[in-house]
Amino acid sequence: MNKRDLIDAISGRLGDKKSATEAVNAVLETIQTAVASGDKVAITGFGVFEKAERPARTARNPATGATIQVPESSVPKFRPGADFKALVNGEKGAPAKAGSRKK
Amino acid sequence: MNKRDLIDAISGRLGDKKSATEAVNAVLETIQTAVASGDKVAITGFGVFEKAERPARTARNPATGATIQVPESSVPKFRPGADFKALVNGEKGAPAKAGSRKK
């Protein structure tokens, strides 16, 4: 599924494809900007987008076999939430219901 | 940043907080459903949400220290895209602009 299909699927809920496109872009860009700013986006039930700062480490260039030093690189990290994982495991049928407590 | 802040930030772009709430929920739920269905959501520039099926493996219970067998668990996997990583690294200033080709 690509972005077009995603927008098309959402347009069925928002009613308009143009609005869906704007909505998707707004959400994605907002998350990107927030994570880039260092603020982690914690969404209960979905997951957490956070900026993971990785220190320099020793990697290797498989083409040459030479060990190279990789500088600090901040990469976006996503940790799926409980509902998301449960949904993928097939334990639930619909998201955002949160009414099933298996404890 | 929580979901409230995210919605608030998006409402500044869509103009309405209610629309922003619907948009965020629609996007997130759609992604969850798609990933749960096995279809990976590939969005160029942002990342790829896909369903990673991990086979059973041996884990440990930190409370008791006993090794236990974990059954197959399908967890959602997110792989950040090039633009997202570049943005987090501070190489770019704004997402979805795609006008900066450094190549």
Added chain:
DNA sequence: TGAATAATGAACAAGCGTGATCTGATCGAT
């Protein structure tokens, strides 16, 4: 109010990084 998230701890296993290329995706034009 109710429920989800964060942190801890240790061992196992997979990932990562560079880099070119092909395919797929995305954006714009008609």
Added chain:
DNA sequence: ATCGATCAGATCACGCTTGTTCATTATTCA
């Protein structure tokens, strides 16, 4: 809405590194 051009993404490889998972409790989010 569809077609076309352009660009991002995946792959493969080797050796070291990091991540990940389990469970419990308090706090904070919805």
